[in-house]
Amino acid sequence: MNWQQRAYCGELDSxxxxxxxxxxxxxxxxxxxxxxxxxxxRDVSGIVQVxxxxxxxxxxxxxxxxxxxxxxxxxxxxxxxxxxVNPHLNTGTLxxxxxxxxxxxxxxxxxxxxxxxxxxxxxxxxxxxxDTRLTYRYLDxxxxxxxxxxxxxxxxxxxxxxxxxxxxxxxxxxxxxxKSTPEGARDYLVPSRVHAGHFYALPQSPxxxxxxxxxGGLDRYFQIVKCFRDEDLRPNRQPEFTQVDLEASFIDxxxxxxxxxxxxxxxxxxxxxxxxxxxxxxxxxxxxxSKYGNDRPDLRFGWELVEVTDVFKDTSYKIFRMILETGGMxxxxxxxxxxxxxxxxxxxxxxxxxxxxxxxxxxMTWMKVENGQLDSNIVQFFSEAExxxxxSRMGAEEGDVLIFVADQDRALVHSILGQFRVIMxxxxxxxxxxxFAPCWVVDFPLFENSAHxxxxxxxxxxxxxxxxxxxxxxxxxxxxxxxxxLVINGEEVGGGSIRIHSWTQQEQIFQALGYTQAxxxxxxxxxxxxxxxxxxxxxxLALGVDRLVGMLLGVASIREVIAFPKNRxxxxxxxxxxxxxxxxxxxxxxxxxxEL
RNA sequence: GGGGGCGUAGUUCAGCUGGUUAGAACGCCUGCCUGUCACGCAGGAGGUCGAGGGUUCGAGUCCCUUCGCUCCCGCCA
Numbered sequence: 001m002n003w004q005q006r007a008y009c010g011e012l013d014s015x016x017x018x019x020x021x022x023x024x025x026x027x028x029x030x031x032x033x034x035x036x037x038x039x040x041x042r043d044v045s046g047i048v049q050v051x052x053x054x055x056x057x058x059x060x061x062x063x064x065x066x067x068x069x070x071x072x073x074x075x076x077x078x079x080x081x082x083x084x085v086n087p088h089l090n091t092g093t094l095x096x097x098x099x100x101x102x103x104x105x106x107x108x109x110x111x112x113x114x115x116x117x118x119x120x121x122x123x124x125x126x127x128x129x130x131d132t133r134l135t136y137r138y139l140d141x142x143x144x145x146x147x148x149x150x151x152x153x154x155x156x157x158x159x160x161x162x163x164x165x166x167x168x169x170x171x172x173x174x175x176x177x178x179k180s181t182p183e184g185a186r187d188y189l190v191p192s193r194v195h196a197g198h199f200y201a202l203p204q205s206p207x208x209x210x211x212x213x214x215x216g217g218l219d220r221y222f223q224i225v226k227c228f229r230d231e232d233l234r235p236n237r238q239p240e241f242t243q244v245d246l247e248a249s250f251i252d253x254x255x256x257x258x259x260x261x262x263x264x265x266x267x268x269x270x271x272x273x274x275x276x277x278x279x280x281x282x283x284x285x286x287x288x289x290s291k292y293g294n295d296r297p298d299l300r301f302g303w304e305l306v307e308v309t310d311v312f313k314d315t316s317y318k319i320f321r322m323i324l325e326t327g328g329m330x331x332x333x334x335x336x337x338x339x340x341x342x343x344x345x346x347x348x349x350x351x352x353x354x355x356x357x358x359x360x361x362x363x364m365t366w367m368k369v370e371n372g373q374l375d376s377n378i379v380q381f382f383s384e385a386e387x388x389x390x391x392s393r394m395g396a397e398e399g400d401v402l403i404f405v406a407d408q409d410r411a412l413v414h415s416i417l418g419q420f421r422v423i424m425x426x427x428x429x430x431x432x433x434x435x436f437a438p439c440w441v442v443d444f445p446l447f448e449n450s451a452h453x454x455x456x457x458x459x460x461x462x463x464x465x466x467x468x469x470x471x472x473x474x475x476x477x478x479x480x481x482x483x484x485x486l487v488i489n490g491e492e493v494g495g496g497s498i499r500i501h502s503w504t505q506q507e508q509i510f511q512a513l514g515y516t517q518a519x520x521x522x523x524x525x526x527x528x529x530x531x532x533x534x535x536x537x538x539x540x541l542a543l544g545v546d547r548l549v550g551m552l553l554g555v556a557s558i559r560e561v562i563a564f565p566k567n568r569x570x571x572x573x574x575x576x577x578x579x580x581x582x583x584x585x586x587x588x589x590x591x592x593x594x595e596l
Numbered sequence: 597g598g599g600g601g602c603g604u605a606g607u608u609c610a611g612c613u614g615g616u617u618a619g620a621a622c623g624c625c626u627g628c629c630u631g632u633c634a635c636g637c638a639g640g641a642g643g644u645c646g647a648g649g650g651u652u653c654g655a656g657u658c659c660c661u662u663c664g665c666u667c668c669c670g671c672c673a
Contacts, residue, residue: 033636034629049633067623084631092633109624112607117634127608131665184673204673231672232597358600358668450673459673568666 001072010046012091016077020099023048026107026142027069028115037062040115041073041096044147049086049095050075058101068107068114068142074100111135114142130559135573137564149561153549156267157224160244163263169220169246174209176202176226181523184459185229188239191589202228202240205542207459208527210247211499214538215530222246224545230570236491236547236558239570244494247540253484253498256541257440260486260494264438271552273436280486284443293418295444298490299437301425305331305417308404311389317381319363323406331413332394332404333421338428339368339399347401348377355423356405361416365404369396422490436551438488446481453514458483460509462497463539468508476512482539493548496541503531 007021025043037052052062075096086092180201187201352364367376482498546558559565
């Protein structure tokens with residue numbers, strides 16, 4: 001194999017005209033003119049056209065070529081005549097006149113087309129059932145767009161490594177076979193052969209190990225690492241996913257913010273995005289919930305939630321009055337300038353009766369601002385004072401649409417309006433394209449109510465903002481954590497916290513979570529012990545690589561940037577895993593499978 | 597775990613209130629074609645309509661069961 005002399009198809013340029021080059025690749029397309037024969041030859045770098053003339057001794061062999069055959073071609077780089085240039089191909093001003101042809105391998109007709117013919121202007125939509133793509137992922141990966149995804153992912157991860165190395169971070173690997181901890185998601189378990197009846201767990205994150213690395217004095221650690229969570233899947237969720245995991249000692253929140261802002265700037269600059277703010281705005285959890293209805297605000301557009309409970313405190317409108325009398329709240333949103341797009345029929349039938357109930361709401365009140373008046377099916381129930389107050393509170397102008405949701409359950413009001421805001425913004429096409437709006441969400445609550453008492457909102461190693469000594473449950477629920485999320489365009493791309501480094505404080509948290517001394521010892525004994533041996537103040541963050549790369553490349557799903565993803569059922573159609581194993585294997589592992 | 601949608605040729609899809617031999621495009625095969633590049637022209641092959649059961653004179657179409665995929669909710673410290 002003459003690999004030393006190899007040239008890459010997509011990298012040929014006019015400087016090489018007249019040279020003889022060696023190419024390896026796959027046949028992307030064949031155009032047989034009976035005499036003249038053209039092929040597109042594809043390798044990882046791109047595509048070039050090869051011409052076979054009928055006089056060539058290997059012409060008969062060339063006519064045997066089919067899609068996806070693997071070939072070695074030696075040929076002369078030639079300039080194309082002006083009227084035969086292909087403007088859609090990077091190498092479109094050139095072609096290779098074949099001097100020899102070797103068919104290195106034949107190929108069956110693939111189950112779907114690998115060629116994207118995409119150099120023909122706009123990229124044709126690739127519509128093949130995803131399970132079929134995953135079953136033949138090696139063919140799917142041959143498509144130029146998939147190769148671009150993985151090439152770019154590699155380039156972006158190199159930027160991460162370079163950046164963090166420059167900032168004195170040390171890349172350390174942590175175990176994949178580790179200890180199951182009852183917090184958080186379900187663990188993937190790995191049975192031990194040597195220790196009968198005992199199990200390792202695959203890490204949900206290297207959380208405890210990276211903190212132990214800080215105790216170990218490594219000072220600044222990072223890792224690009226797989227994490228595993230055995231939960232039901234979502235379009236943007238895989239059972240195994242990749243994080244940029246990092247942790248640093250003797251730092252505070254400001255270190256993390258500026259470190260990550262620098263990294264995000266570099267990553268986005270790589271893809272040509274330069275409009276990110278120098279420092280990212282901070283928004284508190286409470287403010288995010290109240291203005292955007294969730295803790296991952298999409299700041300690319302306005303449409304903030306506005307409370308109008310007080311406007312209707314004496315209303316005669318029966319539905320509002322009933323809800324307010326039982327302690328409910330009314331919030332609304334101004335769909336700025338959307339009156340023309342949203343007819344009364346759409347507002348009432350599709351949204352109030354369709355979408356809102358799907359989101360969990362009982363109803364929605366809407367009104368349009370037309371001819372200087374509020375107009376809707378129920379506007380006659382409101383007083384002039386109420387209408388005037390609404391107009392001013394909502395900043396309403398001609399052509400606006402106001403919508404309101406009322407409910408006893410304040411969290412439900414936020415949840416409905418938060419989802420409604422995003423869905424309607426997409427539907428009304430008000431979200432600017434190719435725009436990225438990052439922010440830090442800060443001041444998360446430390447605890448939340450859970451089925452069995454208090455639960456940690458972030459995780460139990462997060463430092464409280466204040467002293468929690470002696471606080472009762474009610475007071476604990478009002479405490480804030482030193483936790484932060486990095487949110488871009490309404491997607492959480494990373495999260496972290498300043499950790500607890502005092503073992504007494506760590507035990508306070510465990511106790512608040514309702515763990516007994518025995519449970520603490522059994523689950524986290526090794527960790528609490530470590531905290532007692534001189535733990536430095538430290539904190540860190542983890543970035544979701546799949547989501548971030550997916551966002552940077554503008555793909556529809558994280559599966560587009562993962563070489564071998566699982567499907568929605570956590571199944572791999574390519575390898576057909578998971579699969580049954582032999583009874584010998586089970587016996588070795590001391591496992592008996594119960595009847596299904 | 598709960599709810600919605602889908603399953604027809606290799607691929608993407610059409611197939612009306614149940615009614616002759618289930619169609620289209622692309623792909624594939626054969627032939628023709630010396631400048632194409634989504635080449636063109638002519639011809640051809642290719643289907644247990646996801647599976648099982650039921651209703652009916654008759655089912656791709658209606659009903660039940662089941663499997664698979666997908667979306668939403670729960671879940672995801």
